[in-house]
Amino acid sequence: MSHSRLLDELITALRCLPGVGPKSAQRAAFHLLERDREGGRRLGEVLAEAMARIGHCKRCRTLSEADLCAICADSGRDQSVLCAVENPIDATAIEASTGFRGTYFVLMGRLSPLDGIGPDELGLSELQQRLGEEPIEELIIATNLTVEGEATARYLSEMAAAAGVGASRIAHGVPLGSELEYIDSSTLAHAFAGRQRVRD
Amino acid sequence: MSHSRLLDELITALRCLPGVGPKSAQRAAFHLLERDREGGRRLGEVLAEAMARIGHCKRCRTLSEADLCAICADSGRDQSVLCAVENPIDATAIEASTGFRGTYFVLMGRLSPLDGIGPDELGLSELQQRLGEEPIEELIIATNLTVEGEATARYLSEMAAAAGVGASRIAHGVPLGSELEYIDSSTLAHAFAGRQRVRD
Numbered sequence: 001m002s003h004s005r006l007l008d009e010l011i012t013a014l015r016c017l018p019g020v021g022p023k024s025a026q027r028a029a030f031h032l033l034e035r036d037r038e039g040g041r042r043l044g045e046v047l048a049e050a051m052a053r054i055g056h057c058k059r060c061r062t063l064s065e066a067d068l069c070a071i072c073a074d075s076g077r078d079q080s081v082l083c084a085v086e087n088p089i090d091a092t093a094i095e096a097s098t099g100f101r102g103t104y105f106v107l108m109g110r111l112s113p114l115d116g117i118g119p120d121e122l123g124l125s126e127l128q129q130r131l132g133e134e135p136i137e138e139l140i141i142a143t144n145l146t147v148e149g150e151a152t153a154r155y156l157s158e159m160a161a162a163a164g165v166g167a168s169r170i171a172h173g174v175p176l177g178s179e180l181e182y183i184d185s186s187t188l189a190h191a192f193a194g195r196q197r198v199r200d
Numbered sequence: 201m202s203h204s205r206l207l208d209e210l211i212t213a214l215r216c217l218p219g220v221g222p223k224s225a226q227r228a229a230f231h232l233l234e235r236d237r238e239g240g241r242r243l244g245e246v247l248a249e250a251m252a253r254i255g256h257c258k259r260c261r262t263l264s265e266a267d268l269c270a271i272c273a274d275s276g277r278d279q280s281v282l283c284a285v286e287n288p289i290d291a292t293a294i295e296a297s298t299g300f301r302g303t304y305f306v307l308m309g310r311l312s313p314l315d316g317i318g319p320d321e322l323g324l325s326e327l328q329q330r331l332g333e334e335p336i337e338e339l340i341i342a343t344n345l346t347v348e349g350e351a352t353a354r355y356l357s358e359m360a361a362a363a364g365v366g367a368s369r370i371a372h373g374v375p376l377g378s379e380l381e382y383i384d385s386s387t388l389a390h391a392f393a394g395r396q397r398v399r400d
Contacts, residue, residue, distance in 0.1 A: 016239025039216025
């Protein structure tokens with residue numbers, strides 16, 4: 001409790017942010033009020049607009065304020081390669097790190113029956129339709145290497161096979177720059193089992 | 201860069217929060233959009249209102265949307281004891297942890313000539329006036345135990361002496377529950393020098 005009702009409301013409202021507890025909410029509120037009112041005003045405006053206007057791209061399901069996201073609307077992208085990812089952050093990471101010029105399908109989650117997330121929640125019937133109707137030659141499966149991400153990958157690869165579309169899975173193994181002795185054993189086992197022949 | 205201009209704007213705007221870098225801004229934006237739109241909407245509203253309406257209490261200088269903050273407006277508070285703190289968070293901490301029923305004077309900073317923060321920036325002439333005119337019997341100086349906080353404390357105690365008001369400084373020493381061997385040496389030296397006679 002502080003000296004002002006509105007300040008208490010601001011501190012409470014800031015706690016909707018992930019990882020923000022009572023202390024950091026307080027610190028953030030004072031920081032904005034004392035040192036960055038313009039930033040706070042701007043954040044308020046953008047939040048209101050974003051919460052009201054951002055929906056999902058009709059084609060790839062990612063977050064977008066337009067019917068089609070910028071990538072789906074870009075006719076220069078290669079329509080023969082489709083990359084399936086769990087969420088928009090993953091697509092952003094692939095855009096930033098790779099030269100990928102195909103399109104995405106954003107699952108907005110992963111198969112998790114215990115949480116009530118099945119194929120319908122991930123829009124997989126739409127994906128199936130696209131695999132059947134569009135000239136897609138490769139489905140790159142870039143779900144995470146977790147139990148659920150792997151189950152989702154298996155489901156997707158079976159869908160691709162049924163539609164006669166080739167499927168690939170991003171490589172998992174030892175990250176660049178790391179040393180074997182510090183790698184966790186599952187990753188090392190994966191990298192070992194997935195070893196590739198050295199070209200001459 | 202993501203798939204949506206508005207989403208990029210939201211991620212950028214979130215970075216005005218202290219300690220929020222590009223990755224955590226992205227995570228916060230997706231969290232709000234996917235899992236807590238209502239929280240995000242509410243935060244947007246409260247931010248807009250708080251940035252526009254919260255100013256400073258005319259009497260104690262703390263953050264307040266009213267001319268007088270709740271504590272200064274409360275006639276039940278003891279007007280004979282005034283506690284000087286560096287910022288509103290410190291006042292909130294004292295309210296939460298102690299039974300203090302007096303009033304506060306919130307400096308909104310500390311003397312720091314190199315940063316251009318002198319007595320004027322801390323409203324010390326107003327404090328001097330209050331010490332001279334009001335029936336204040338004790339000024340409790342609760343600035344932090346830093347070089348600047350101590351310099352501020354010394355300045356305040358001289359002001360109190362000049363106005364004929366008794367001044368006290370909150371005790372500094374070994375925190376409760378801590379073990380001597382792990383205490384930093386300055387704190388231990390402070391606690392040792394500030395030892396108090398045990399009552400029989």
